[in-house]
């Protein structure tokens with residue numbers, strides 16, 4: 001399901017190739033042969049691509065304003081990351097929940113906090129976008145409540161890690177006890193399912209298992225966006241859909257798309273997995289297909305991967321997708337294959353890089369460093385995790401990135417009270433052996449590690465050196481606080497513990513109407529982008545997505 005490289009996804013690249021000579025600023029090009037020849041299979045007013053945190057409010061808002069609306073969703077159910085999320089939502093401005101708990105907040109407060117110059121999450125934000133976001137907060141909160149979104153009635157909390165001191169963070173009730181409806185039993189279902197039902201009741205049409213694979217513009221990089229081509233993933237056939245008022249791309253960021261994510265950070269090669277995969281990938285399709293028709297990227301300074309939730313130390317080890325725990329009862333569990341092991345105390349394991357060497361104090365966690373003082377420690381962890389492994393290839397040294405493995409022994413596993421069998425662990429991401437040399441040979445079977453097999457000698461030396469630190473009572477290499485337990489009792493274990501990607505904080509450049517801008521700095525008629533695929537506003541999660549989708553639809557239909 002997950003597109004992992006630039007060649008995947010069946011995307012038609014003829015549009016890119018057909019670009020030929022660039023169209024200059026202000027020059028109106030004749031429609032390309034391709035656009036002129038498009039035979040539309042159907043026509044609606046507004047196409048919303050993606051049915052997650054941004055797409056659902058966009059669709060309902062456009063329908064409320066009188067448009068005919070089609071939602072195109074590549075997955076076989078709605079919700080994207082939003083339904084897997086916890087959906088704690090940072091909407092404020094003095095909304096009813098804040099008023100109920102006596103919290104004073106205004107749109108100006110939101111604006112000033114999210115453009116703060118002294119915070120890494122806020123200083124790069126596009127001021128016009130944040131101004132519009134701030135001014136729409138209360139209206140969107142009221143809209144979501146009216147559509148049935150299940151905000152938890154509790155005092156909102158603040159989010160200092162995001163630069164936000166005023167309490168705005170509101171939790172969400174889980175939609176039901178039926179895991180078929182909630183997908184993984186989380187609060188995001190209290191956002192997604194009510195919006196899905198409101199959309200269907202209002203007459204929004206959903207086309208599930210259909211993936212946008214091309215954006216049709218009047219000319220390859222000039223004129224309005226006219227519609228899209230979609231791939232019916234079940235019947236493996238393509239159809240074209242025209243949009244009279246606009247295409248609103250809400251495809252959920254680009255963290256799963258190696259071609260796009262390595263634009264922001266070349267270290268992020270394909271071994272790094274993404275939170276919420278394998279339910280829905282962050283396909284990067286809005287960005288990739290948008291750029292193919294002349295759209296610009298924006299907000300790229302916001303995509304600093306050591307910032308907040310862009311990159312995470314995986315919470316569950318021994319499985320491929322360890323950002324959140326996959327419930328074995330989930331209807332999508334067969335895609336995830338294992339729920340992983342939560343590490344209670346990194347005194348019970350060491351972490352080694354792809355060449356089998358330790359690289360950092362293992363006990364650094366997002367929880368330990370969250371708050372003002374700690375981000376630099378976590379940044380150091382990620383830098384080391386992504387770049388410390390050096391391999392000699394054809395006589396030359398190369399930094400190779402690669403997997404990170406948690407190494408522990410039988411006693412460590414017993415202290416953690418882990419059950420080391422499926423569905424807790426994935427046999428392709430979890431290995432055991434009676435010696436460390438054999439363990440290296442085992443983990444070299446992993447598809448990502450196999451490219452650069454680990455030396456059993458190096459792994460054994462790393463463990464022996466660490467055991468020496470336990471004897472000495474001090475970690476001379478990385479100053480792990482008082483290493484406590486030797487790794488010495490077979491069987492020995494290796495569990496996948498590679499950092500995992502999460503939020504996308506950059507994407508297509510949009511203006512304050514969430515209308516996509518081209519590479520010359522002009523808005524593209526009929527093309528909008530909201531949610532994590534829109535760049536310019538670094539804020540975690542649902543709030544910027546909901547507000548962006550709402551504003552985009554308002555402008556697409558009203559403009």
Ligand SMILES: Cc1cc2nc3c(=O)[nH]c(=O)nc-3n(C[C@H](O)[C@H](O)[C@H](O)COP(=O)(O)OP(=O)(O)OC[C@H]3O[C@@H](n4cnc5c(N)ncnc54)[C@H](O)[C@@H]3O)c2cc1C
Nearest residue numbers: 050052054074080081082085087088212252531532541542
């Ligand atoms: C485990 C977890 C916990 C989280 N907790 C929180 C939280 O507490 N609070 C918070 O605010 N945020 C949270 N988030 C983040 C939040 O879920 C996302 O920021 C948000 O859902 C992004 O919204 P979106 O609309 O951009 O993308 P999504 O919600 O991911 O929706 C994008 C949709 O587009 C579809 N799509 C992609 N490409 C195509 C294509 N070419 N054609 C058709 N469809 C396509 C996808 O299948 C998907 O359904 C969490 C995320 C995860 C994974």
